[in-house]
Amino acid sequence: MELTGADILVQFLQDEGVEFVFGYPGGAVLHIYDALYQRGGVEHVLVRHEQAATHAADGYARATGKPGVALVTSGPGATNAVTGIATAHMDSIPMVVITGQVATPLIGNDAFQEVDIVGISRPCVKHNFLIKDVKDLAVTLKKAFYIANSGRPGPVVVDIPKDVTAAKTHYEYPQSVAIRSYNPVSKPHSGQVRKAVNMLLRARRPMIYTGGGVVLGNASEELTQMVRQLGFPITNTLMGLGAYPASDPQFLGMLGMHGTMEANMAMHECDVLMAIGARFDDRVTGELDKFCPYAKIIHIDVDPASIAKNVPVDVPIVGEVGEVLKQCMTELDQADRKVDPEALSAWWSQIDDWRSQQCLAYEASDEFIKPQMVLETLHRLTNGDACVTTDVGQHQMWAAQYYGFDKPRRWLTSGGLGTMGFGLPAAMGAQFANRDSTVACITGEASIQMCIQELSTCLQYDLPIKVINLNNRYLGMVRQWQEFQYKGRYSHSYMDALPDFVALAEAYGHVGMRIDNPADVEGALKEALAMKDRLVFMDFITDQNENVYPMVEAGRGHHEMRYSPYQSFRNQELA
Amino acid sequence: MRRIISLLLENEPGALSRVAGLFSARGFNIESLTVAATDDETVSRMTIVTHGDGGILEQIVKQLNKLVDVIKLMEVSDGEHLDRELMLVKVRATSASSRDEMDRLVRTFGARIVEITRQGLIVEVTGNDEKLKAFLDVVESGSVIEVVRSGPSAISRGGKALKL
Numbered sequence: 240m241e242l243t244g245a246d247i248l249v250q251f252l253q254d255e256g257v258e259f260v261f262g263y264p265g266g267a268v269l270h271i272y273d274a275l276y277q278r279g280g281v282e283h284v285l286v287r288h289e290q291a292a293t294h295a296a297d298g299y300a301r302a303t304g305k306p307g308v309a310l311v312t313s314g315p316g317a318t319n320a321v322t323g324i325a326t327a328h329m330d331s332i333p334m335v336v337i338t339g340q341v342a343t344p345l346i347g348n349d350a351f352q353e354v355d356i357v358g359i360s361r362p363c364v365k366h367n368f369l370i371k372d373v374k375d376l377a378v379t380l381k382k383a384f385y386i387a388n389s390g391r392p393g394p395v396v397v398d399i400p401k402d403v404t405a406a407k408t409h410y411e412y413p414q415s416v417a418i419r420s421y422n423p424v425s426k427p428h429s430g431q432v433r434k435a436v437n438m439l440l441r442a443r444r445p446m447i448y449t450g451g452g453v454v455l456g457n458a459s460e461e462l463t464q465m466v467r468q469l470g471f472p473i474t475n476t477l478m479g480l481g482a483y484p485a486s487d488p489q490f491l492g493m494l495g496m497h498g499t500m501e502a503n504m505a506m507h508e509c510d511v512l513m514a515i516g517a518r519f520d521d522r523v524t525g526e527l528d529k530f531c532p533y534a535k536i537i538h539i540d541v542d543p544a545s546i547a548k549n550v551p552v553d554v555p556i557v558g559e560v561g562e563v564l565k566q567c568m569t570e571l572d573q574a575d576r577k578v579d580p581e582a583l584s585a586w587w588s589q590i591d592d593w594r595s596q597q598c599l600a601y602e603a604s605d606e607f608i609k610p611q612m613v614l615e616t617l618h619r620l621t622n623g624d625a626c627v628t629t630d631v632g633q634h635q636m637w638a639a640q641y642y643g644f645d646k647p648r649r650w651l652t653s654g655g656l657g658t659m660g661f662g663l664p665a666a667m668g669a670q671f672a673n674r675d676s677t678v679a680c681i682t683g684e685a686s687i688q689m690c691i692q693e694l695s696t697c698l699q700y701d702l703p704i705k706v707i708n709l710n711n712r713y714l715g716m717v718r719q720w721q722e723f724q725y726k727g728r729y730s731h732s733y734m735d736a737l738p739d740f741v742a743l744a745e746a747y748g749h750v751g752m753r754i755d756n757p758a759d760v761e762g763a764l765k766e767a768l769a770m771k772d773r774l775v776f777m778d779f780i781t782d783q784n785e786n787v788y789p790m791v792e793a794g795r796g797h798h799e800m801r802y803s804p805y806q807s808f809r810n811q812e813l814a
Numbered sequence: 815m816r817r818i819i820s821l822l823l824e825n826e827p828g829a830l831s832r833v834a835g836l837f838s839a840r841g842f843n844i845e846s847l848t849v850a851a852t853d854d855e856t857v858s859r860m861t862i863v864t865h866g867d868g869g870i871l872e873q874i875v876k877q878l879n880k881l882v883d884v885i886k887l888m889e890v891s892d893g894e895h896l897d898r899e900l901m902l903v904k905v906r907a908t909s910a911s912s913r914d915e916m917d918r919l920v921r922t923f924g925a926r927i928v929e930i931t932r933q934g935l936i937v938e939v940t941g942n943d944e945k946l947k948a949f950l951d952v953v954e955s956g957s958v959i960e961v962v963r964s965g966p967s968a969i970s971r972g973g974k975a976l977k978l
Contacts, residue, residue: 420885544876
């Protein structure tokens with residue numbers, strides 16, 4: 240039977256198993272919206288801004304591992320989606336973004352709502368397509384989903400001109416697709432795996448450092464098993480949190496700019512480093528010249544281009560993380576050599592010494608609400624099992640530090656691009672994916688205002704998200720850097736004239752709460768979490784002067800962290 | 815160090831811009847880039863001349879390979895290879911003596927005069943970068959009206975081949 244391009248698109252999404260499409264209609268996609276209306280089969284979620292469509296699709300993808308799908312119109316619809324596309328690209332999130340385009344005869348004529356989105360998005364997509372013939376539509380869509388979700392995942396844009404959505408052709412769902420120029424490696428080179436295992440077993444001060452790749456590759460079980468078998472210390476990047484249980488004694492916390500003392504010091508002192516699904520980002524390594532000065536480095540990644548990009552590597556292994564770790568464990572079982580137990584125990588006692596300094600300790604207060612305390616309380620009340628999204632800034636780092644994640648896909652944050660405005664729409668995607676779970680959006684009064692219009696979407700679809708607004712009236716991370724590096728010249732980091740968030744939440748039809756007394760934090764959180772079917776916006780008025788510690792400042796190495804003044808005070812007391 | 819990378823890529827609109835965009839986005843140096851369809855019209859062959867040390871070159875090769883449109887890639891300058899470039903030079907030569915002088919030069923360089931008019935002549939020179947520069951060096955600079963170079967095409971010697 241012949242179908243229109245619009246019908247083919249909607250039928251394809253259904254055949255591909257897509258549950259949700261996050262989108263916003265407009266002229267160029269009207270045929271598609273009509274097909275959604277008439278054909279159905281896929282739930283469309285109407286957002287309030289196209290940026291939110293991409294963040295929500297991204298949040299859904301992070302929470303489920305399935306590609307998120309967004310649908311936007313041409314021109315401004317497409318350009319509004321770009322921030323979300325770039326966010327997904329930096330964090331390797333599988334996503335297919337369908338953009339409407341003006342009709343093919345108009346392309347290049349500066350038509351109304353025309354923009355070259357294939358050109359604009361090219362540097363921030365894994366791949367993109369412009370479809371000029373309806374006959375290519377189904378196969379191209381199949382390619383888009385395959386590319387988005389294989390190898391190192393990423394967003395794929397499919398630009399569809401309006402006349403293509405009206406043209407008719409025969410439709411058959413393509414079961415599979417082969418692309419001669421695209422063949423991601425899955426199985427590692429066994430010789431390299433053997434080399435890596437030998438190196439690990441000879442280590443006296445080993446360290447495992449893992450990133451988002453373990454989460455994306457669904458390999459946290461294999462990782463946990465191998466690390467426990469080895470008895471080695473492990474740290475996660477911001478993107479990798481949850482891949483290894485935070486409550487496990489072998490876990491040293493997050494590393495990097497706001498990593499723990501034990502994780503960063505162990506990085507600095509280790510003699511063998513195994514990096515798994517991580518990309519040696521500058522926020523992780525600190526000053527490259529000072530990075531892991533004593534270590535031989537093994538690097539496992541599905542993307543060859545990530546290996547030896549920033550840091551020279553001794554044993555590169557290209558392959559899917561889960562597959563590589565399975566082979567590592569087989570090699571470990573067969574190896575004659577065992578880890579030197581004395582060296583390992585000496586290493587652990589050194590690490591425990593660093594850990595005993597409790598670098599994340601903060602000064603409690605009964606006057607001001609400490610943001611760290613809010614997050615620790617949230618962790619306790621949700622048994623560490625909530626799905627947590629964040630925006631970007633101090634609150635994001637505190638959430639990473641104080642809300643321990645024991646499972647993957649519970650921690651949704653914009654790590655690479657650092658996109659303010661991500662938190663609320665990502666929470667929508669996560670809530671659609673996990674209808675009965677607690678989804679908390681940890682945010683700040685600045686970030687939340689970048690996509691606050693989505694409170695309206697949340698009402699329309701009954702999304703009972705818990706918004707935890709850590710309101711310190713400052714662009715906190717900017718203020719912190721201005722304090723440290725600009726002698727306290729707080730240039731434009733103070734937000735005067737904030738809205739009344741309680742009234743605002745209520746105006747959108749939700750529950751609003753303001754909490755300004757530390758004694759009320761636990762009670763308020765309990766009350767909010769008990770409201771299973773309501774979105775609750777909790778405006779916590781927090782300590783304005785709190786900073787994120789420890790901190791590896793620009794030009795510093797892992798061993799040159801700045802600790803909180805409270806930490807120094809406490810150490811003096813202890814001495 | 816000067817490197818020559820040859821690649822086969824899908825003959826699709828946008829493929830060239832992906833490669834060019836990659837070089838500018840990642841700050842890789844690009845000296846020349848030529849591209850044309852091959853005997854298989856679905857495939858284009860591109861020759862890129864770039865400069866970089868081992869680490870940078872490794873990244874360039876990996877990043878190019880990562881592009882979905884790139885089918886196959888080879889660092890031609892890694893082994894024995896030929897590279898040839900076409901240069902057209904328009905020279906002012908109005909007197910008989912200057913034309914004779916050009917004629918001698920052209921023969922020495924194994925080049926060809928492809929057009930003669932009253933104002934001057936057009937010379938076609940083929941060779942590697944060194945030869946083309948040497949030719950320009952000996953032509954009196956005041957007499958050169960216009961120079962156009964194609965950028966090199968390269969191929970490996972012997973049995974090695976970049977083919978599908």
